[in-house]
Amino acid sequence: MLDRRIGASTLRFAVLGESLSHTWSPYIHNSLFLAASRDAVYLPVTIGRDRLSSAVDVLRSCFAGFNVTIPYKERILPLLDEVDDAVRACGAVNTVENREGKLIGHITDGLGMLSAIDKGGVRTQSVRALILGAGGAARVAGYEFLARGGEVTFAARDAQKAGQLCAELSETQQDGQARIRICKLDSIPQTAYDILINCTPVGMYPKTEESPVTRDVVAQCRAVFDAVYNPRTTKLLAIAREEGIPAIEGLGMLFHQAVEAQKFWFGPEIGVPEEAQLSIYRELSAAL
Numbered sequence: 001m002l003d004r005r006i007g008a009s010t011l012r013f014a015v016l017g018e019s020l021s022h023t024w025s026p027y028i029h030n031s032l033f034l035a036a037s038r039d040a041v042y043l044p045v046t047i048g049r050d051r052l053s054s055a056v057d058v059l060r061s062c063f064a065g066f067n068v069t070i071p072y073k074e075r076i077l078p079l080l081d082e083v084d085d086a087v088r089a090c091g092a093v094n095t096v097e098n099r100e101g102k103l104i105g106h107i108t109d110g111l112g113m114l115s116a117i118d119k120g121g122v123r124t125q126s127v128r129a130l131i132l133g134a135g136g137a138a139r140v141a142g143y144e145f146l147a148r149g150g151e152v153t154f155a156a157r158d159a160q161k162a163g164q165l166c167a168e169l170s171e172t173q174q175d176g177q178a179r180i181r182i183c184k185l186d187s188i189p190q191t192a193y194d195i196l197i198n199c200t201p202v203g204m205y206p207k208t209e210e211s212p213v214t215r216d217v218v219a220q221c222r223a224v225f226d227a228v229y230n231p232r233t234t235k236l237l238a239i240a241r242e243e244g245i246p247a248i249e250g251l252g253m254l255f256h257q258a259v260e261a262q263k264f265w266f267g268p269e270i271g272v273p274e275e276a277q278l279s280i281y282r283e284l285s286a287a288l
Contacts, residue, residue: 005041006041009039010039010040010041011038011039011040011041011064012040012041012043012062012063012064013029013040013041013042013043013063013064013265014042014043014044014045014059014067015042015043015044015045015066015067015068015069016045016047016055016059016066016067016068016069016072016076017044017047017068017069017070017071017072018046018047018048018049018070018071018072019046020044020045020046020069023044023069024254024284024288025042025044025067025069025258026042026043026044027284027287028254028255028258028280028284029042029258029261029262030042031280031283032258032259032262032270032272032277032280035271035272035273035276035277035279035280036270036271036272037271038266038271040064045059045066049071049075052072052075052076052079053079056076056079056103059096059098060098060101060103061101063098064097064098064265065095065096065097065098065261065264065265066095066096066098067094067095067096067258067261068093068094068095068096069094073093073094073107073136074091074092074093076093076096076105077091077092077093077105079103080093080096080103080104080105081102081103081104082102082103082104082105083104083105083106084104084105084106084107085172086106086107086110086140086143086144086147087105087106087107088172089139089143089168089169089172090107090110090136090139090140090143091139092107092136092139092140093105093106093107094106094107094108094109094257094261095107095108095260095261095264097264097265104264106261106264107140108257108258108260108261108264109136109137109140109253109257110140110141110143110144111144111256111257111260112253112254112255112256112257112258112260113140113141113144113197113225113227113253113256113257114144114145114148115252115256115259115260116225116248116250116252116253116255116256117195117223117225117248117252119252119256120223120225120246120248120252121246122195122222122223122225122246122248123194124144124145124148124150124195125148125149125150126148126149126150127145127148127150127151127194127195128150128151128153128192128193128194128195129141129142129145129150129151129152129153129193129194129195129196129197130153130155130188130193130195130196130197130217130220130221131145131152131153131154131155131197131199132155132156132185132196132197132198132199132200132212132213133154133155133156133198133199133200134154134156134158134161134162134165135199137199137227138156138165138197138199139165139169141227142154142165142169142180143169143172146169146172146173146179146180150179151179151180151181152169152180152181153180153181153182153183153188153189153193154166154180154181154182154183155182155183155184155185155188155213156182156184156185157184157185157186159182159184162182163182165182166180166181166182185212188213188217188220190220191220192220192221192222193220193221193222194221194222194223195221195222195223195224195225196213196217196218196223196224196225197225197227198212198224198225198226198227198228198234198236199227200212201228202228202236203226203228203231203234203235203236204228204230204234205230205231208231208234208235210235211234211235211239212236213236215239215243218236218239218240218243218245219243219245221240221245222245222246223240223245223246223247223248224236224237224240224245224246224247224248225247225248225250226247226248226249226250227250227253228250229249229250229251229253229254229288230288232249232251232285232288233249237249251281251284251285251288252281254284255280255281255284259272259277
C-alpha cells in the first residue's frame with residue numbers, strides 16, 4: 001500500500017535538543033495534527049552543542065516552526081530575528097515560528113501552566129500566587145501571573161537569586177516592584193494565597209517522599225499546582241488533597257504548552273476541538 005501521509009506539501013516541525021530520548025513532544029504534536037486533519041509532521045532533532053547555528057539554518061530554510069528544549073532555550077536567542085515580550089522578560093525560548101524565513105521566538109511554558117490551572121477550575125486572573133523556586137520555571141510562572149494582574153511572592157532557598165529575579169521581573173512591570181515579593185522557603189509569611197506553585201524539583205526522584213513546604217503552608221493556599229509530573233501525585237499534591245484543596249498535576253502544563261505553541265504556528269484556533277484535546281490528554285496520561 002502506497003503511504004501518502006507525507007509529501008512535498010507536508011509542513012515540517014521539530015523539537016531541537018541535545019538529548020531527546022524521553023521527549024513526549026512528537027506524540028503530543030502529531031496527535032494534535034491528526035485530530036485537526038492537518039498535513040504536518042513533527043520530528044525530534046538531536047544535535048550537539050557545537051552544531052546549533054547550522055541546525056537553525058536548516059530549520060529556517062525548510063521547517064514551518066520548531067520547539068527548543070535544554071540546553072538551547074537561552075543559547076538560541078542570538079540566532080533569532082525577533083522575540084516577544086515574554087522572552088525578553090524570561091530570557092528563554094521554547095517555541096519558534098518561521099514567518100517566511102524570519103524566526104520569531106516565544107515561550108509557552110508559563111502559558112501552558114496557567115492554561116492547565118484554568119482547566120482545573122482554578123482562576124488565574126488577579127490572584128495572589130506563592131511561587132516556590134527562583135529558576136526558569138518560576139520566572140515564567142511569575143511573568144504570566146503578573147501579566148494577568150496578579151501579585152507574586154517568590155519563596156526560595158537562595159535569597160540572592162530570588163532577589164535578582166524579583167528585580168528583573170519588576171523592570172517588566174509598569175507599576176514596578178509593588179506586586180512582587182520574596183521570602184525564604186523556610187520562613188513563608190503566614191497569610192492567605194490564592195494558589196501555590198511548585199517550581200522546585202522537590203517531589204521528583206529521588207525526593208518523591210518530600211514536600212517543598214509544610215502542611216501548614218499548604219493549608220494557607222486555596223489551590224496547589226505542582227510542575228513536577230513524575231510521579232503524577234507528588235507528596236505536595238497528596239497533602240493538598242488531604243486538606244481538601246484543589247490540586248493540579250504538572251502533566252497538564254506539558255500538554256498545554258504544546259497547544260499554546262501550535263497557536264503561534266497556526267493562529268488562536270488550532271483546529272482541535274476541546275473534546276479531542278481532552279482525549280489526547282487522557283491517552284498521554286495513561287501512557288505515563
